[in-house]
Amino acid sequence: MARWAWMVLVPVFGWATIFQPIEEKRFTLDTLSWYRIENLRLVTQKNGVVLRLLEERPAADLSEDLLLDFESHSPLLKNYQITYENYIPNPFQVHSGKISAKFFTKNQSLRLLPKSSALFRPGSIPGSFTIEFWSYFYQIYEGQSIVEFIGNNLGDESDQNTYGFRIVVKKNRLTCIFENFFWDGEESYSVEISEDMPLLLNRWEHHAVSFNILDGRLVTWRGGVEQQTLWVTKTRRPRSTILIPKIKEEIHASLAIGQGGFLSMDNFAILPKFKDSYAIQNYRQRPAELVSTVYKMPFLFEIKSLELLAKLPEEPSLVKIAYRLSNQPFPPSDTTLPWVYLPSKAMEFPSEMMIGKYIQFKIQYFPYEENEESPLFSGLSLRYTVYEKPVTPLILSSEAGNGAITLSWLPSPEESIIGYEIYYGRRSQEYMGEESKAGKSPVFVPYKQGGKLEAISYTLDGLENDRAYFVSVRAVDKWGQRSDFSQEIVLFPSDIHTRPRYSVK
Secondary structure, eight states: OOOEEOOOOOOTTGGGGTSOOOEEEEEETTTOOEEEEESEEEEEETTEEEEEEOOOOOOOOTTOSEEEOOSSSSOOOSSEEEEEEEOEEESSSOSSSSOEEEEOSTTOEEEEEEOTTSTTOTTOOOOSEEEEEEEEESOOOTTOEEEEEEEEOTTOTTOOOEEEEEEEEETTEEEEEEEEEEEETTEEEEEEEEOSSOOOBSSEEEEEEEEETTTTEEEEEETTEEEEEEEOBSSSSSSSOBOEEOOOTTOOOOEEESTTOSEEEEEEEEESSOOOOOOOOOOOSSOEEEEEOOEEEEEEEEEEEEEEEEEOOSSOEEEEEEEEEESSOOOTTOSSSOOEEEOSEEOOOOGGGSEEEEEEEEEEEEESSOOSSOOEEEEEEEEEEEEOOOOOOEEEEEEEETTEEEEEEEOOOOTTEEEEEEEEESBTTBOOOOOSTTOSSSEEEEOOOOSOOOOEEEEEESOOTTSOEEEEEEEEETTSOBOOOOOOEEEOOOTTSSSSSOOOO
16 A cells, blocks of 8 residues: 655745735736726727727717718708718617718718818818718728719810829828829929828727818827828928918819728718817716726736726716636636725735636726716736745655655745645656556645655555656645646666565566
């Protein structure tokens, strides 16, 4: 039968868990995936991705030259006449209201002919203007047309230029191209301006381009945030001769929307003014919540602090963060593991929920009243200490016996050790043995702390004689962490390992 003995060790290494350095990991919205998001929307800004409250449709601007909210299948237009209308009313991806316009093939578009009262009519000098809309892209490809107002000089066959503007996808960015659109006397100029950030799929985003006739400033906007600025002047610098926007008299072009396909659009508007402030948010009073997926850390850790990375409005509100963690994996929908709710900068945690390897987060936001400003959630900061895996046992001696192997090793110094696993097998590093009376590999040897530092010995018996056995030992702590394998020992059990040290058969 198996024979084993153990002696306890003094926890002289216990100080290592007290003075471990505190480390930090930031879970940004770019790196952490979310299991559930309610009443919040992902938004890309210059400094990264943030979450803010859902936006509703802003109040109408009475100065609009054109507004298409697509709520009516045949809208009444005072400045434009519909000449072609082919799009899919989309109730599934909607920025505001109940319907958006889905353009999904190259045959689908909305074409509008400017009337004599339109801002972009033949022969007009628009002055300041703004073009803005919401988009929801399903596909993005080079040259994809979003908006187009382009024509040729029908009065002069020798003039091969095109005149007007296009909003297209170029290098994965929304780009506004003004072709022979700005003038200095009889000479025309073309200008191109893009957004800073690449377009994103499957989310609503606000885009705008605006020109100021007073100083020649041309600006693109994304989500209400300024992107690029150009000075439409003779020198391309401020305080220089301003180039004037002008629609050539001989140009007869329609405004084509969505002709490139593969997107939904909402609240398309043209305004006869320079717009540098976009009140694109009208926040709801409903609470907001987001729950992350379960994140696996590459090591066991003890939580020290948890901080929400956010810019909160000045209006009264309440933010709660929550977490739950475990040594074992669990689904994000788990209902048995409790949540620990905390203020936004937490330093104290229940002892039974401080150590683990798998962690899940929740953020809840409760506004006191309708906000004028949205909270911007950018991520979480987790500070922790690492529970390193146990120190590898050091084998001091080994001896082969008659159908048995006896090992002696120096135990690991951690106080958290609960036992050791002995691995054995017929090939190097292939510990798949099952002959021992103690059971299949690995054989678990319980260990209890005592007070003295002495070697631990254990005998595996019931092994086959005259066959090589490769053996290694690992320490196991109370959280299930295992040390590296000890050095590998190879031994041959045999009946010659008895007294007298020979065999007569």
